[in-house]
């Protein structure tokens with residue numbers, strides 16, 4: 001196996017923890033080295049590591065690995081990690097569709113993720129894409145830079161007004177709910193959402209905000225929980241996708257579902273690329289020039305389906321929804337603490353929706369793993385803190 005380049009922190013540490021990528025901030029490194037970990041960070045320049053690259057990083061002895069959503073964590077890697085004496089893996093991401101959790105269970109490896117710390121940052125990017133698509137910001141920017149602006153015109157880059165329109169959210173979990181609140185409070189949009197579960201806190205927020213507006217003599221905002229995704233698609237003016245990616249959400253948006261949407265609707269995706277059948281989307285964008293889309297994620301990432309890049313009615317950004325400094329440093333911290341907690345035999349934090357104590361830099365983090373998705377399957381104890 002060819003050697004792979006690494007940077008080492010605290011070479012004499014007892015536990016060997018590997019990070020497949022350099023991650024923002026230094027707190028995560030400090031938290032590990034202070035607890036007797038030797039931290040090895042892969043410094044290879046290529047963006048996506050192969051399974052063979054990661055096998056080389058795991059080597060003969062490794063206690064835990066912090067990995068990335070671009071990596072294929074299945075039976076090959078989890079069995080190698082187990083053979084190397086490891087018991088802990090954490091994605092530096094909240095989504096873990098790149099991880100075969102059954103394989104991890106089989107080898108007794110804890111799988112961590114990083115919920116919460118990226119909720120607002122990701123929702124803000126979805127809101128940015130919604131606005132960029134509605135007001136044609138990217139097209140207008142390109143027009144200016146091309147020197148084409150020769151004076152104000154009544155028809156120049158006319159887009160959509162959001163106020164009073166309906167925002168549709170598919171997957172009203174942490175990020176979907178945060179996005180909905182931004183669009184409702186910011187632009188006084190009405191809400192329609194579809195989720196397998198009732199978003200009670202979100203409903204209460206919209207009701208209370210509607211009452212506040214009414215008391216101030218303004219049109220109140222409203223909410224509706226749709227009984228099918230189709231209802232959201234046909235009623236909403238702006239639709240944002242925020243479900244997890246699994247078998248039930250693969251190609252949730254396809255030729256048939258696109259046909260249900262309004263001709264001038266806006267579709268935003270900051271969840272996972274395969275939630276949309278991207279080839280069908282390209283055809284829909286070509287046939288419906290007033291339909292607009294804002295995409296952070298792509299079906300064959302890092303590639304775009306042929307034809308997408310040429311569509312003026314598409315705003316595309318490279319999977320940057322969680323890319324704020326605070327969030328990325330926090331994700332690194334949570335991922336490191338997931339691995340550390342398992343190595344040290346700490347319990348698992350009882351509420352992965354309440355991870356703030358791990359992010360407070362003024363005090364040491366709780367002695368727990370912030371979020372282990374297979375804690376129950378592995379029978380790991382839950383923190384009483």
Ligand SMILES: NC(=O)C1=CN([C@@H]2O[C@H](COP(=O)(O)OP(=O)(O)OC[C@H]3O[C@@H](n4cnc5c(N)ncnc54)[C@H](O)[C@@H]3O)[C@@H](O)[C@H]2O)C=CC1
Nearest residue numbers: 095122171172173174175195196243244248270271321322
């Ligand atoms: N673009 C990016 O950089 C980022 C993308 N993400 C993606 O966003 C996803 C959601 O993250 P969170 O909101 O923190 O997760 P969450 O678990 O709080 O929310 C997911 C929601 O999707 C719902 N859901 C599941 N299956 C569904 C279905 N078939 N139809 C409708 N709703 C369904 C769940 O009930 C849940 O409410 C992550 O799994 C990840 O893939 C997350 C962060 C950043």
Ligand SMILES: O=C(O)C(=O)CO
Nearest residue numbers: 092093094095118322
């Ligand atoms: O956390 C995730 O799931 C991402 O996509 C990157 O933030």
